[in-house]
Amino acid sequence: MKTASIWSLRLGFSNKQSFSIEKVGIKKFLELSFETKIDTSLPDCLKNSPKTLAELKDAREKIKNATSEEQKKLLKSQIKDANQLRIWWLNKMKNEKFPLREKMTCFWHNHYVASIQKVKVNYWVYQHNMILRENAFGNFRELTKRVIHTNAMVRYLDNIDNRKGNLNENLSRELLELFTIGIGNYTEQDIKNGAKALAGLSLGEEKAIYRARLQDNDEITYLGKTGKFKANDLIDIIFEQKQTSYFLTEKLLKWFIYDNPSEEIIHYYGDYFRQVDYEMQPFLIKIFTEEYEKNNAGSKIKDPLVFAFQLLEELQIEMPPTIIIPFLKQQGMELFNQPNVKGWIGGNHWLTSQIYLQRNNAVDFLINGQNILGRKNKNVEMNLEELSNDKRKPNLIFNTNGNHLTIIQELSNRLLFLVEEPIQKDMETILKYDFNPKSENAQTAVLRLFAYITKLPEFQLI
Numbered sequence: 332m333k334t335a336s337i338w339s340l341r342l343g344f345s346n347k348q349s350f351s352i353e354k355v356g357i358k359k360f361l362e363l364s365f366e367t368k369i370d371t372s373l374p375d376c377l378k379n380s381p382k383t384l385a386e387l388k389d390a391r392e393k394i395k396n397a398t399s400e401e402q403k404k405l406l407k408s409q410i411k412d413a414n415q416l417r418i419w420w421l422n423k424m425k426n427e428k429f430p431l432r433e434k435m436t437c438f439w440h441n442h443y444v445a446s447i448q449k450v451k452v453n454y455w456v457y458q459h460n461m462i463l464r465e466n467a468f469g470n471f472r473e474l475t476k477r478v479i480h481t482n483a484m485v486r487y488l489d490n491i492d493n494r495k496g497n498l499n500e501n502l503s504r505e506l507l508e509l510f511t512i513g514i515g516n517y518t519e520q521d522i523k524n525g526a527k528a529l530a531g532l533s534l535g536e537e538k539a540i541y542r543a544r545l546q547d548n549d550e551i552t553y554l555g556k557t558g559k560f561k562a563n564d565l566i567d568i569i570f571e572q573k574q575t576s577y578f579l580t581e582k583l584l585k586w587f588i589y590d591n592p593s594e595e596i597i598h599y600y601g602d603y604f605r606q607v608d609y610e611m612q613p614f615l616i617k618i619f620t621e622e623y624e625k626n627n628a629g630s631k632i633k634d635p636l637v638f639a640f641q642l643l644e645e646l647q648i649e650m651p652p653t654i655i656i657p658f659l660k661q662q663g664m665e666l667f668n669q670p671n672v673k674g675w676i677g678g679n680h681w682l683t684s685q686i687y688l689q690r691n692n693a694v695d696f697l698i699n700g701q702n703i704l705g706r707k708n709k710n711v712e713m714n715l716e717e718l719s720n721d722k723r724k725p726n727l728i729f730n731t732n733g734n735h736l737t738i739i740q741e742l743s744n745r746l747l748f749l750v751e752e753p754i755q756k757d758m759e760t761i762l763k764y765d766f767n768p769k770s771e772n773a774q775t776a777v778l779r780l781f782a783y784i785t786k787l788p789e790f791q792l793i
Contacts, residue, residue, distance in 0.1 A: 333349065333744055334628075335349040336349045336744070336745060338357065338619075341793060342360070342430070342431045343430035343433075344433075344641070345392060345637075345641045345643070348360070348429070348430065351429075353589065357619055357620055359459075359510075361431070361615060361616055363429050364468075367429050369464060371461070375415075376416055377453060377454055378414065380452075380453050381452070384536060387452060402753070409453065413453055413667065414656060416456070416667065417665075420460070420732050421652040421655055433464075436464045440460065440672040441577075441586075441669060441675050442582065443478045443510060444669045444672050445483040445487040446667060446668045447667045450483045450486050450487050452483070456483050458481060458483065458537075460667075462474075462477050465652060470608070471570075471604075471611065472570045475566050476562070476563050476566050477507075480532070480562065481538060482535065482539055484502070485502065485534065489502070490532050490539075491533050493530050493546035494531055494547075495530050495531065496547075498523070498668070502529055503522050503529055511570070512572055513578040516572065517554060520552075524552060525551075525565055528562065528564065528565050529543075529559040529565070530545060530561055531545035531546035541561065556568050561586065561599075570609065576609070579604070580601040580604055581597045584596065584597065584618070587619075587746045588627060588631060590630065590677070629748045629793070630793070632682050632791055632792055632793075633791055633792065634679065635658070636659065638690060638793070639693070642693065645727065645746070647728070648697060649685070662681075663680070681721075682791055688788075694785045694786055695782070699713035727774065729777050731769055731773070735764055735766040738768060738777060739759065739762055742784060746781075747784060747787070747789050747790060748792060749789055750789075754789070758780060761780045762776060762777070
C-alpha cells in the first residue's frame with residue numbers, strides 16, 4: 332500500500348484523498364482540512380423535533396397521555412429520526428472533499444460520549460455533535476468547557492440529579508477519568524469535591540446552566556487547589572496538570588496511527604501539546620507530518636467505518652446508508668450509540684473472529700449480492716428487502732492495458748501494506764498468466780482477486 336493511500340485512510344474514510352495528499356503534500360492537505368467550511372443548517376429530520384424545554388415538556392405530556400398504540404408510533408418516529416441523523420452524518424463523511432474534520436468529529440464523539448439511547452432528545456445530541464465539529468481543530472481545554480455545558484452531557488452523565496445535599500458524582504468522575512487526565516491521577520476526594528462544584532449545573536435552553544437553588548457554594552480543594560469553584564474553574568485546574576496532555580495524546584495516536592503507541596512517543600508529542608497550550612492545529616501538524624515520514628504501515632486495525640467506506644469507494648458502489656447503519660451496529664460502531672461512557676475501545680476489539688467473519692460477509696454481499704449480515708440477526712434493524720432488491724453492480728477500476736502481474740501489483744499497492752510470497756503465489760493462482768484484461772469476463776476475474784485480498788488479515792490493517 333502506498334504511503335499516500337495509507338494516510339488517506341488515516342485522515343479520512345477511504346483512499347479517495349490519496350491523490351490530493353500526493354499532489355499537495357501532507358502539510359498542505361492538513362491546512363486545507365482545517366479551512367473547510369461547516370454547514371450549520373438544521374438536518375431535515377430535526378425540523379419537527381422538540382428543541383425548547385417547553386416543547387420537550389409538551390412532548391413528554393403527549394407521550395404520557397397517549398394510548399399504547401400512539402406511544403408505539405411516537406417511539407417509532409423517534410427511532411426513525413435518530414437513524415436519519417446517522418444518515419446525515421454518514422453522508423458528510425462520504426462526501427467531504429477533505430474528510431479530516433469528520434474524522435476528528437468522530438474522535439471527539441467517542442471521547443465525549445453522549446448517546447441518543449440515554450439522552451433521548453435528538454436535538455440535544457445534534458447540538459453536541461455540532462460543537463464537536465465546529466471545534467474539532469480548536470483548543471482541547473475550551474472544547475471541554477463547551478462540552479460540559481451541553482444539555483446532552485448533563486443529561487447523559489446524570490448531572491441533572493446532582494444538587495447540594497444530594498450529590499451525583501458521574502459527571503465529576505468522567506471529567507477526570509475519561510475526558511482529561513485518566514485513572515491514577517486524582518483521588519476519590521477530588522471526585523466528591525468536583526461533584527460539589529458541578530452541583531446545580533442542569534438543563535437550559537441552548538446549553539446547560541447553573542440553577543441557583545441547587546448549587547453548592549462551599550469552598551473545596553481540587554487537585555491541590557482550594558477555592559469556591561464551578562465547572563470552568565475545575566477544567567482550568569485540570570489543564571494545569573502535566574498528565575492531561577499525555578492522556579489525550581495517547582488517545583489521538585491510537586485513533587489515527589498506532590493501536591499501541593510507545594510511552595516514549597506519547598511523552599514526546601504530549602510535551603509539545605502542552606507547549607502549544609492544547610491547540611489542536613499545530614499539534615496535529617506536528618504528529619502527522621513527522622509520522623508521515625516513518626514506516627508505520629500495518630500499525631493499526633481499520634475501524635468498521637474505514638473498512639466499509641474503503642470497500643464502497645474501491646467498488647464504486649452507491650450503497651444507501653440504510654444498509655451501512657446495520658453493518659456498523661453489528662460491528663460494534665453504531666454512531667450516536669456507543670456501548671457505554673468509555674466508548675468504542677478499538678484496537679484488537681475491531682478484529683474478533685466474529686467481526687472478521689462479518690467483514691468477509693460484507694465483501695461477499697458487495698461483490699455477489701449476498702446478505703451483508705450473513706444470517707438474519709433479529710437484534711439488527713434493517714430493511715432486508717432493500718438488500719435483496721439492490722441492483723448496484725461493483726465496478727473495480729484496473730489498468731486494462733496490463734497483464735496479470737501488473738494488475739496484481741496495482742491492487743496490492745492500493746489495498747495491502749505487505750505482500751509476502753505465499754500471498755503473491757495465491758494471487759497469481761487466482762489471476763493466471765494467460766489472463767486477458769480486455770476480455771468480456773475480465774471484471775469478474777479481477778473481482779475474485781479483490782475478494783481474496785480484502786479477506787486477508789493484512790487488509791484489515793492500515
